[in-house]
Amino acid sequence: MLQVGNGSRSGGGNSPLSGKRIFIPPMAYGSGRTFAAAFRALGLDADITPPSDHRTRELGARYTSGDECYPAKVTVGDFMKVLERPDADPASVAFFMPTAGGPCRFGQYAPYLRRILDQNGYPHTTVLSPSSEDSYGDFGEMAQSFVRSAWRALVSADILQKMLLKYRPYEVRKGTAEAVYEECLGDLCGAIERAPVNPPAQLKAIRESLVRCRDRFRAIPVRRERSTPLIGIVGEIFCRLNAFSNEDLVRRLEEYEAEAWISDITEWVWYTIAEQFRRLRLEGRQISLAALGAWIRKRVQKRDEHAMLEPFREDFVGYEEPTVEEVLAAARPYLPADGALGEMVLNVGKAICLARKGADGIIDISPFTCMNGIVCEAVYPRISRDLGGIPIRNFYFDGTQSDLDRDLGVYLELARTYQRRKQYRRVHPKIDERLAG
Ligand code: SF4
Numbered sequence: 001m002l003q004v005g006n007g008s009r010s011g012g013g014n015s016p017l018s019g020k021r022i023f024i025p026p027m028a029y030g031s032g033r034t035f036a037a038a039f040r041a042l043g044l045d046a047d048i049t050p051p052s053d054h055r056t057r058e059l060g061a062r063y064t065s066g067d068e069c070y071p072a073k074v075t076v077g078d079f080m081k082v083l084e085r086p087d088a089d090p091a092s093v094a095f096f097m098p099t100a101g102g103p104c105r106f107g108q109y110a111p112y113l114r115r116i117l118d119q120n121g122y123p124h125t126t127v128l129s130p131s132s133e134d135s136y137g138d139f140g141e142m143a144q145s146f147v148r149s150a151w152r153a154l155v156s157a158d159i160l161q162k163m164l165l166k167y168r169p170y171e172v173r174k175g176t177a178e179a180v181y182e183e184c185l186g187d188l189c190g191a192i193e194r195a196p197v198n199p200p201a202q203l204k205a206i207r208e209s210l211v212r213c214r215d216r217f218r219a220i221p222v223r224r225e226r227s228t229p230l231i232g233i234v235g236e237i238f239c240r241l242n243a244f245s246n247e248d249l250v251r252r253l254e255e256y257e258a259e260a261w262i263s264d265i266t267e268w269v270w271y272t273i274a275e276q277f278r279r280l281r282l283e284g285r286q287i288s289l290a291a292l293g294a295w296i297r298k299r300v301q302k303r304d305e306h307a308m309l310e311p312f313r314e315d316f317v318g319y320e321e322p323t324v325e326e327v328l329a330a331a332r333p334y335l336p337a338d339g340a341l342g343e344m345v346l347n348v349g350k351a352i353c354l355a356r357k358g359a360d361g362i363i364d365i366s367p368f369t370c371m372n373g374i375v376c377e378a379v380y381p382r383i384s385r386d387l388g389g390i391p392i393r394n395f396y397f398d399g400t401q402s403d404l405d406r407d408l409g410v411y412l413e414l415a416r417t418y419q420r421r422k423q424y425r426r427v428h429p430k431i432d433e434r435l436a437g
Pocket of ligand 1: 236370
């Protein structure tokens with residue numbers, strides 16, 4: 001199933017990870033796959049964990065105590081499923097579990113996973129938790145290449161996801177957009193994996209792949225309906241992007257003839273950079289080596305992002321992602337970024353930005369008991385009032401949903417009612433009309 005990257009690359013052999021198979025929990029399916037390709041580009045062996053299913057929940061429940069948040073259960077369940085396979089060699093398995101500071105439980109996941117593995121007879125299974133604090137030491141001399149490739153993998157996967165959501169609700173033949181998406185992911189992963197790791201050559205290969213993908217999407221026969229409600233999706237990053245965790249909410253929305261605009265992964269990366277600058281300012285270190293490093297990183301990432309998005313300029317007219325500065329400014333009257341931290345600020349700000357882009361409703365997807373969702377839910381009524389009554393609704397998930405379809409049906413009626421009287425109009429890409437003939 002897994003391919004070790006191009007044998008001509010020597011990087012893998014110098015890494016503490018060489019000889020191991022790295023499993024990545026696919027927060028979002030597409031970015032999980034491209035992220036794995038970024039590992040393979042370095043000559044490492046990597047793939048996403050197998051699809052989540054009922055066994056994921058069984059194992060997640062067995063190996064956790066019940067106090068953890070739902071994303072932890074799903075991730076642990078998927079990892080333990082890998083280890084229970086008859087052919088598994090625990091010593092050659094590495095689980096990718098990033099970490100972050102801040103107020104939420106996510107920062108505890110990696111040490112928690114380590115404990116579960118140790119207590120259940122897997123002390124030799126690696127937990128790969130790269131951190132900027134040790135300059136990504138797990139990657140050895142490949143650290144710099146990895147960080148750049150990983151960023152490109154995330155941005156390009158977000159672009160494909162955006163195209164999928166823009167086409168799937170309108171496809172004439174059911175399943176076409178999904179098939180194109182899969183084909184594009186294969187193309188993109190191949191480009192990431194096979195391109196030389198040298199930055200300009202890699203960027204060129206990714207861009208060329210993205211252009212091929214764009215043209216495949218543009219060729220999908222669609223019947224666009226301007227009255228289709230556009231629903232902005234915000235919420236906790238794992239739960240909103242992981243279709244298994246949110247019971248495939250986006251696809252269900254589409255079955256109710258709505259279109260979704262989901263907050264992507266890169267939004268979080270931009271937020272962490274903005275947060276780093278805020279902290280440096282607080283500490284009076286605006287002029288320091290750390291600030292210079294952050295500034296360079298931001299510039300390089302911006303330039304890469306711009307290069308990858310450029311071929312989609314016409315496709316994304318009206319779908320432009322607000323910058324993190326715009327999101328934080330929108331959130332400020334409700335949750336100022338210097339008084340509240342993390343996803344709650346992003347969700348509130350993004351909900352407002354999407355409403356101003358002409359969305360007909362906002363859905364916040366959160367794991368049951370997650371503080372972010374609870375804080376946002378307290379703020380949303382005021383935001384809805386200030387924006388002319390846009391329906392904003394929280395959907396909480398813990399794997400026991402029962403009436404999601406009914407709730408979505410009711411919610412979409414509210415969105416359609418708001419659509420008829422909303423003050424913010426949508427801008428539709430002209431290219432969509434041209435392609436429709
Ligand atoms: S945001 Fe909420 S659900 Fe996600 S890791 Fe943090 S506490 Fe858990």
